[in-house]
Structures are given as C-alpha cells and as structure tokens.
Amino acid sequence: SQKIEQNSEALNIQEGKTATLTCNYTNYSPAYLQWYRQDPGRGPVFLLLIRENEKEKRKERLKVTFDTTLKQSLFHITASQPADSATYLCAFFPSYNTDKLIFGTGTRLQVFP
C-alpha cells in the first residue's frame, strides 16, 4: 500500500541550530511534494513546493530536498527560532493525474531558547 511516513516523535532542538525533518514514502511516484506548517488548533499553511526534477528548493531559512532514489524529502530550518515551533506536514500528489493531496502525519518541532 502507499504510505507517507514522518517521524511521529517530536524533534527538540536549541535555538540557532538547524532542524532537519524527514518525510519518507513508499509505493508512490510523486511528481510534486509540498511542506506545510500547522500551529495547534489552526489550519496548515503552505511553505514550499518541490518538483521531482528539482533536487533542492530554498526560501529564506527553509530548504527542502527531494531524492526520488531514496524516496525521501528532507526539510531544513537553519538558525531555528522558538517561533519556528510547530508541526510540519509533508504532502504529495501521488501521480500527475490526481487532485488528491496525500498528507503525512506530521512532525512536531520544539525550539528551545
């Protein structure tokens, strides 16, 4: 079956360090991959999109990689701040011909001062 896996354990890091979150998938061939941020009790907010032919995408302190061989995406936040504390979700369109965006379970990031 098709699966998206994100680390269910919370990631705790110190302010100023780089946070790295992992998203693994099986039995998919996603064309596009998205990352969202979700704060408690609120709707997710779109952060970045990366295509399968793009190895890396950057936006300010955020960086996303997409390795179709490893079937993995990494999400990095450099110089992390307490305000970055949230749950981060990865999401895929499983194929080109679908509107159904599939979400991972999310990883909670806690940045301590």
Added chain:
Amino acid sequence: DGGITQSPKYLFRKEGQNVTLSCEQNLNHDAMYWYRQDPGQGLRLIYYSQIVNDFQKGDIAEGYSVSREKKESFPLTVTSAQKNPTAFYLCASSTQTGPNTGELFFGEGSRLTVL
C-alpha cells in the same frame, strides 16, 4: 481580506444528530476539499470538488455528505451514520484542477465533539 472561513469553530452534537459545517472562500478558487484530522494521524480526505455541481468521494466519505451549489461554498454534513465523528475538520481550496501543483489554502478548522 481573501481567505477561507469555516464555521462554527467549535461544535457539540448529541449522538444521532446530523450537523453541517460551513466553508466559504472568496479566493475565486475552483477546487475545494474537506479533510479530517485526528490526533496522531495525518489529514484524511473526505470529499473534494473541482467545479460547481460536481464532487468526488475521498478516502473516508462514509457518513458524510457535501454539496457544491456555488463556487464559494462547500458545506459538509456529518450524518448520524458517521460512527466516530469527533474530530478536527479542515476545509481547503486550490486554484488549479486537473494535473496540478496547486498549494492548498486552509481554513482555521472546526472542532466537532459528540457528546
């Protein structure tokens, strides 16, 4: 400001009652979606609509119904047939339909509790 508005934010329901969650968008988006979120689980797709007067079942449509009579509105009814309706419900919209890369714009969610 443009965006998606969900109401109510909190809703309590007795067992056996139907309840309708509202979702309105003024972004002029064609596609709209309903997701359900439970603790420890990812967002699961209930229904989606790519155009007015048309909608498709998602992965967990049983016990739910929707309508899309207007482009701006996509209400979700949680029926008494839904066995475990207590959850956080999220509505979203997207600019593109068909093969797409469209980001989803989410509302603030509606938390339904069955008493």
